[in-house]
Amino acid sequence: MSRSPLRVGLIGSGFMGKAHAFGYGAAAKVFDLPFAVELHTLADATPDLAARAARELGFANSTADWRAMVASPEIDVVNITVPNALHKEMALAAIAAGKHVYCEKPLAPRARDAQEMTEAAEAAGVKTQVGFNYLCNPMLRLARDMIAGGELGQIVSYRGVHAEDYMADATSPWSFRHDPQGGGAFADIGSHALATAEFLLGPITRLLGDTVTVIPDRPDGTGGRRPVEVDDLGRAFVRFAGGASGSIEASWVAMGRKMQHDFEVYGTRGALLFTQERFNELHVYSADDAPGRRGFRRIEAAPDHPPYGRFCVAPGHQIGFNDLKAIEVAGFLDALAGQGPEPFGFRQGWRVQSLVEAVHASSKAQAWVDVA
Amino acid sequence: MSRSPLRVGLIGSGFMGKAHAFGYGAAAKVFDLPFAVELHTLADATPDLAARAARELGFANSTADWRAMVASPEIDVVNITVPNALHKEMALAAIAAGKHVYCEKPLAPRARDAQEMTEAAEAAGVKTQVGFNYLCNPMLRLARDMIAGGELGQIVSYRGVHAEDYMADATSPWSFRHDPQGGGAFADIGSHALATAEFLLGPITRLLGDTVTVIPDRPDGTGGRRPVEVDDLGRAFVRFAGGASGSIEASWVAMGRKMQHDFEVYGTRGALLFTQERFNELHVYSADDAPGRRGFRRIEAAPDHPPYGRFCVAPGHQIGFNDLKAIEVAGFLDALAGQGPEPFGFRQGWRVQSLVEAVHASSKAQAWVDVA
Amino acid sequence: MSRSPLRVGLIGSGFMGKAHAFGYGAAAKVFDLPFAVELHTLADATPDLAARAARELGFANSTADWRAMVASPEIDVVNITVPNALHKEMALAAIAAGKHVYCEKPLAPRARDAQEMTEAAEAAGVKTQVGFNYLCNPMLRLARDMIAGGELGQIVSYRGVHAEDYMADATSPWSFRHDPQGGGAFADIGSHALATAEFLLGPITRLLGDTVTVIPDRPDGTGGRRPVEVDDLGRAFVRFAGGASGSIEASWVAMGRKMQHDFEVYGTRGALLFTQERFNELHVYSADDAPGRRGFRRIEAAPDHPPYGRFCVAPGHQIGFNDLKAIEVAGFLDALAGQGPEPFGFRQGWRVQSLVEAVHASSKAQAWVDVA
Amino acid sequence: MSRSPLRVGLIGSGFMGKAHAFGYGAAAKVFDLPFAVELHTLADATPDLAARAARELGFANSTADWRAMVASPEIDVVNITVPNALHKEMALAAIAAGKHVYCEKPLAPRARDAQEMTEAAEAAGVKTQVGFNYLCNPMLRLARDMIAGGELGQIVSYRGVHAEDYMADATSPWSFRHDPQGGGAFADIGSHALATAEFLLGPITRLLGDTVTVIPDRPDGTGGRRPVEVDDLGRAFVRFAGGASGSIEASWVAMGRKMQHDFEVYGTRGALLFTQERFNELHVYSADDAPGRRGFRRIEAAPDHPPYGRFCVAPGHQIGFNDLKAIEVAGFLDALAGQGPEPFGFRQGWRVQSLVEAVHASSKAQAWVDVA
Ligand SMILES: NC(=O)C1=CN([C@@H]2O[C@H](COP(=O)(O)OP(=O)(O)OC[C@H]3O[C@@H](n4cnc5c(N)ncnc54)[C@H](O)[C@@H]3O)[C@@H](O)[C@H]2O)C=CC1
Ligand SMILES: NC(=O)C1=CN([C@@H]2O[C@H](COP(=O)(O)OP(=O)(O)OC[C@H]3O[C@@H](n4cnc5c(N)ncnc54)[C@H](O)[C@@H]3O)[C@@H](O)[C@H]2O)C=CC1
Ligand SMILES: NC(=O)C1=CN([C@@H]2O[C@H](COP(=O)(O)OP(=O)(O)OC[C@H]3O[C@@H](n4cnc5c(N)ncnc54)[C@H](O)[C@@H]3O)[C@@H](O)[C@H]2O)C=CC1
Ligand SMILES: NC(=O)C1=CN([C@@H]2O[C@H](COP(=O)(O)OP(=O)(O)OC[C@H]3O[C@@H](n4cnc5c(N)ncnc54)[C@H](O)[C@@H]3O)[C@@H](O)[C@H]2O)C=CC1
Incomplete structure (x- = not known):
């Protein structure tokens, strides 16, 4: 067939x-x-x-x-x-x-x-x-399932970061990523942090942004310098529909960081820690463990965490960045075949873009904005 | 004599x-x-x-x-x-x-x-x-000296956290820490995070707070429940006189965290990472290391980092929490003897308290406030 | 063309x-x-x-x-x-x-x-x-180049481990990996540890083995149990032609370990630490760093470390286990095209097999054996 | 009173x-x-x-x-x-x-x-x-109790290391630690590793040693050089009365290591990892955790782990090296008062010394020796 x-x-x-x-x-x-x-x-x-x-x-x-x-x-x-x-x-x-x-x-x-x-x-x-x-990571799916399944109790607070240093060098030139129309660190990588936050905890309802330009101008490629109007880093306070509060941070001038896509989730019965720097691991704390035996548990990606087993039948061998893209492709093709919903369709892309704009608008207005 | x-x-x-x-x-x-x-x-x-x-x-x-x-x-x-x-x-x-x-x-x-x-x-x-x-830690002094000495270049951004879980249990009773007059997570432990931030980077000039009560009431000790009016967690955006922007977070409901007094400092030439969970270590990134050889370096406390050598002549043996208090005592006694300035006198305690109040006032007003 | x-x-x-x-x-x-x-x-x-x-x-x-x-x-x-x-x-x-x-x-x-x-x-x-x-990992190539280039001074000692837990369960059945002819933990995964040791430090000249059967029999698939004659774990002392001494350990009953392919290399000017559990990192200590600033540096895989850049133009994004196999394939095809030597040909496979047998023979004889 | x-x-x-x-x-x-x-x-x-x-x-x-x-x-x-x-x-x-x-x-x-x-x-x-x-550490007592209480099942294997770099510099002078009579790395710090091994798993019954002198002579303090006859590093295979096999390693030339007093214990139901570099933590794996939720759990020292609570009523604040000595003192005084056995009396010191000598004798004879 x-x-x-x-x-x-x-x-x-x-x-x-x-x-x-x-x-x-x-x-x-x-x-x-x-x-x-x-x-x-x-x-x-x-x-x-x-x-x-x-x-x-x-x-x-x-x-x-x-x-x-x-x-x-x-x-x-x-x-x-x-x-x-x-x-x-x-x-x-x-x-x-x-x-x-x-x-x-x-x-x-x-x-x-x-x-x-x-x-x-x-x-x-x-x-x-x-x-x-990044949402295609089996460990993020595990995190989402643990949260949704109530393993952490009610979620109380969230901290999400996406920080790298690819723009930390003031001599690296003006690029499409600096376009005043839609450029900047929050749009470029803060969008990942926002997408992850909603993937895990559900919709954000309100936020308050604070964005900053650190390097005011960059080489324009013709010997001169071109002013930078977009943010090099930014932060936001957020509220989730589920009741939790949190923060989101983005920076492309975080010297030394290559892939700090991190989150911490705190609930009434447990907590999760994650960093993309070691993205085949999820660290889980459970208040239900025995007294004197509690601690953050380092779970390594394994066939228990689909679709890891597609890549490797043995646990702990690890998938790489390009494998995340393979998972993304597969999810889309399943949707095309009518075998599942679109994992992250345009409507979600639009949503993330709305959040990015809300961060900027809020930062400018220095006021909370609704994004429900 | x-x-x-x-x-x-x-x-x-x-x-x-x-x-x-x-x-x-x-x-x-x-x-x-x-x-x-x-x-x-x-x-x-x-x-x-x-x-x-x-x-x-x-x-x-x-x-x-x-x-x-x-x-x-x-x-x-x-x-x-x-x-x-x-x-x-x-x-x-x-x-x-x-x-x-x-x-x-x-x-x-x-x-x-x-x-x-x-x-x-x-x-x-x-x-x-x-x-x-926490300011008495030799590794914090190292951090401050590295920043002040320009080893990280110009400081661009800061993230400070103090999170624990000693109030995460909703059945733990109302205490003096919940006193509407001066209680709450930001006053109790956010004060540490604020003190560390200014210790490392110098004065904060503006901030915007966001504080939250998670557990609305607690046992009052007589079988009833008493409403909690103070914050269980809070966050602030900050600006430093030196030009950097940053954030500060405090939580006493961060399930699983026992002593997350953490900071990350990013400069134009390097970065620092620290967690009180492993407080005999400071992680340092230098953009001046050779290409292909750069990375966060885990420096262990050693006699190179005064006053560690007072406790132990050998590196890596580690000091404990109570030793921090011994260093604090010694600094104060030196000041009493006229052998140095008061390390952290009432004026600084007042300063921190002003910052805590500014966080609360700002959170209530939902607006930036000056704290210069 | x-x-x-x-x-x-x-x-x-x-x-x-x-x-x-x-x-x-x-x-x-x-x-x-x-x-x-x-x-x-x-x-x-x-x-x-x-x-x-x-x-x-x-x-x-x-x-x-x-x-x-x-x-x-x-x-x-x-x-x-x-x-x-x-x-x-x-x-x-x-x-x-x-x-x-x-x-x-x-x-x-x-x-x-x-x-x-x-x-x-x-x-x-x-x-x-x-x-x-595992030898195809850019970080192992970096390690080898650092050693060969003298960045660590003269190599003094080595510790290599390959431990997993896929045979830790006594109810997991007898398989080809238990074949008395060439089976056992040291052959199956100790071979990786031996290959890595020689890849990094050059030839082993003498060794002394110690192998152990932990689970004496296993289900034979027909309701009975079949005796296990091979090792479940083993250790060896080794000497390298370059003068260093070291140890190699293998275990497939190391409960909790999924991929502990680790090594530590100590030289007169520096040291390297590596674990396959986080195989996109290499930890490097240099005695040439400034006093008070020394520590193990966590280098993350980046385009500086070929052939990482083939997979991703950005540092820190990470390759996965299957990508190691892709590098292996590419190296072989280059050799087939006459564009380079065979990376690890049959002669090297034979060599490793000789070492595995020497470990077993030595363990049986309870005596050092030459493997020059 | x-x-x-x-x-x-x-x-x-x-x-x-x-x-x-x-x-x-x-x-x-x-x-x-x-x-x-x-x-x-x-x-x-x-x-x-x-x-x-x-x-x-x-x-x-x-x-x-x-x-x-x-x-x-x-x-x-x-x-x-x-x-x-x-x-x-x-x-x-x-x-x-x-x-x-x-x-x-x-x-x-x-x-x-x-x-x-x-x-x-x-x-x-x-x-x-x-x-x-090091035996006075609450986390070592926790480890011992977990092993003795069967939480890890039957113990299968052990790896113990004590490595530092205080003798890595060939210009550091001959000292009492190099005395041919009882000096050397195995006596000096291997003794700690041996003591910990028996503290956790009970008596060693047989061992096979391998010791090495790396730096053949050292400054004698009068401008000349004095030959070094003792070991700079050493290794031993061991068997425990309880049935487990293991290895012990000692080195004072492990460049970069300041306090690598580490162990790994593998049992049929779980495992323990420990490093003195972070000695307020014990990492525990339990095969009894739910599938897909297993991993090494980082337990932080807390009042649950006596006598930590004597030093601090709050978890995660950490004790230091000198606090270990305070615990040692207290244990001895309790014994003097007849309130408990001598924690580690001369008989145990003699035992450790016998093990050290057995390592050396075995290394010289290149043969296993009984130490029951
Ligand atoms: N999902 C993720 O983690 C990441 C997403 N991105 C996104 O991917 C997009 C591309 O970014 P990069 O690949 O980094 O850029 P890039 O600069 O590496 O590649 C852009 C490509 O577009 C081509 N191109 C430019 N103008 C074109 C035109 N008019 N017609 C046809 N081709 C044209 C260029 O020649 C080049 O091949 C951006 O939207 C970026 O935000 C980028 C990096 C990571
Ligand atoms: N620097 C740090 O890291 C920490 C500072 N603190 C601060 O230390 C202070 C005390 O906190 P804890 O020691 O945790 O409280 P605690 O409840 O453990 O001790 C309070 C002590 O004060 C005594 N006390 C209460 N009322 C008194 C009175 N009228 N006259 C004399 N004694 C009285 C109590 O009997 C008790 O001995 C607080 O200001 C707290 O914020 C607390 C913990 C950590
Ligand atoms: N490089 C590495 O890290 C690893 C290497 N290996 C090695 O790979 C080899 C295979 O191991 P696994 O893939 O784990 O085994 P496996 O049991 O998963 O696969 C063996 C394959 O061989 C086939 N096969 C068996 N008898 C056959 C015959 N007579 N004719 C044709 N096909 C036959 C089986 O049907 C099966 O497809 C072994 O030599 C093993 O040591 C295994 C795992 C990891
Ligand atoms: N438990 C542990 O972790 C450690 C144990 N040790 C042990 O402690 C002992 C001492 O080592 P360190 O303190 O490092 O040596 P050290 O050289 O720092 O101190 C030795 C002390 O003994 C004194 N001394 C020497 N000859 C003496 C004599 N005839 N009469 C009176 N005092 C004399 C010296 O003046 C000096 O005060 C050794 O047995 C060593 O193995 C050392 C370091 C760590």
């Missing part, structure tokens, strides 16, 4: 373009996918870039004309891994052509663009996905 | 009363103190309590009349380790009698009380100390 | 069979391989097993006749991932047919079989590889 | 002399001791050394004549903290004078000396203690 083909068109072949290509490759091996994936066409900014990347990443065809590609009847799903400002136009074109769309985060520079994309997709009846890969 | 005696009167013999007594004992052994310490009189609420504690803790005399004790010409310094609401009256009486005063934190329930105590002490010319023992 | 095809035949589709298939898949995406890999045929014990695995793992054909497959002119390289006792016959057949052979560890139950395989391969001029995947 | 006095005479005031003095001081505060301790006389090599140390450490008298001191009717207990070679003569003199003796480890350079001391003490009916301070 043969599976129907799924023909993928990818736009962009940088950091994330590669991760998507790797993800499709690994997912096809590791999971029992509902489709036979064909890496059909890779589009990039120039014919040369596209051709070389297609060869390297195993796409059959290449093009510098993404419009033609998304319109082509030979493409079933469009992956968008280009700078944020381009997401909307590409996604709308793909949706208009009836294609499923799998777009990197943040979904669009502005929440209202994300909304437009979401509504267009829903009207067209196509399926969508946004690349919040 | 014999040292002049220093006759100590201690009021209170609970958790901190013991710690002070241990601190004097250890300091006398470990340091070359400028005085011959005499544990002269211990005062407690009842004659029995006082007598038993005096015997256990090595005080020559005991009394239930603290007023007589602080007035006695046989006492040189008064240590106050009773519930917060009593600090002021006792301190003012001791000051009036010309005694040096060493009082536990928080200095007083209200900042204006702390101010009154500070001004009284300064007017009387007596020396004072407030028990911010 | 198109790459010539490399047609892979895989025998076995269990734990390691899958890992090889995943490895080829990922390597083809991640690396710039010198060949166009074709997953040509998968052979397993029965036609059904083979067919299902071929479908799942992306092989074009399947067979239950591995002899036919290794003889087929359509196959260029034979991967052997079946139980140890079968390695030799299959490898010799493949070599006889002029195929390159990539065989799982341990190469063969007895060193003399491994020798025969090695000599046959060398006589036939085919290339070989043994699956010591 | 007043306690009878206990008049202490201390010989030696270096690293350990200070630790004993601190220990008495802290014990008197922290514990409800059965005696009123008087630090009566401190003896050191010269009158000046003795006088200065007595003043610093709070002894009433000082002397350069230890013989007079141990003979004095004013002394009840003699503490010996001088180089190893002097222990025997001093202890025998004290015993002859009917004094209780509290001697640092190793008890004597040769086991037969330790035997003579033990037999003399037992014949004289005096009580004795040897300074194995």
